Amino acid sequence: MLLRLPTSLSEAQRSLAEGAVPVGGATLVWALWQRDGFPEQAMSLRELPEANLIERQALGAAVLLHQVDDRVPEVLRRAASTVGTGAVRRTATVGGNIVGSTLRCLLPAALALDARATVLDRDGTYETDLGEVVAKRHLLLTLRWHAPVVSRYYKAPGEAGGPPPLVVATAVHADDDGRHRLVVAVRDGYEVISASTDGRSGAEQALQDLERTGLVSLPTPAREAVHREVTGILGGPADR
Template structure:
């Protein structure tokens, strides 16, 4: 296997045109390759500057999870900190978790931030939504979003050999007309649900509106976790 590490966008596009397979942090693909055979050409984005940026409104796909810090919103920082073990977080990347993993531990955080994806193709870079990223698995370059007013992340303890643990993520953001919108995403038994409501005068009204939407499909225990965490978020948000 020939592994290339492009240092410019043009070089990365050349690698793609030649059929190089992206490897992320290789935490997910290595065992499969050992079993099924290695590709002739592979590509890592670890030396591509655009894939390694970390900021208040962007996060590169090649960033390893233990580098995701307070520069990004709380919900994304805590989501990254809760993935696997320290050894995993030192090698697993943002792009690998979102595109290559079935657990997609960062997905609830990305959903509540209403993040969009910059994807790299042989023809260039374009922006798309997460739905396309999950469906087509393109080469993710980075995530971009608008800074939220506040956010939350909660992950319950999991059981060995059991289903993926419950995750509740939320973000409150200001809309163009000055109003506020609350977005909540939940991972329950490996399935993802996400909904948003324009904020009402009281937290109880917000929670009732969420319960009347797709989050009404949640089990009672999961809804109780949503209720508790969202109530905490709304109480600690200035101007509520």
């Protein structure tokens, strides 16, 4: 197998056009390749600058999970720090977790941040929402968002090999007009749903508003966790 390591977007685009299969840290596909056969050529974005950003408002798809630090908001940093074991976090990438994994541990955090995705295909790059990225399994380059006022992350205890543990990610955003908006994203099982509401009226009103969104379909334990997290974030300290 030939592994391509493009250093520019044009080179990455050309590799895709020539049939190279995108691969992140290979933590998810290696066993499949050993079973089904390796592709003739693969492509890693680990040398591509656009895919290696770590900033307060941007994170590249080729960044390894153990590299996600306090340069990004708390909700995303904590999400990355709880994925798998230390060995997994030293090889798994942001893009592989969001696009390639069925668990998508970082997805609730990215949704809470209202992140937008820059993706690459054979025609070039463009920006889209995370729903399209996940549904169509695009080649993710970069996540970008506006820094939140405050963010929180909760992950329920789970057992190795067991069902995916409950995740509740929350963030309060200051919109252009100065209004505060609360975004909540929940992973329940393999499903991830999100909703937003006005964050200025306090936790009680926000929770009432969220009961009129898709979050109302969550089972009782998940709704109780949402209640705790919303109550905490609307009365907690500001993010860094």
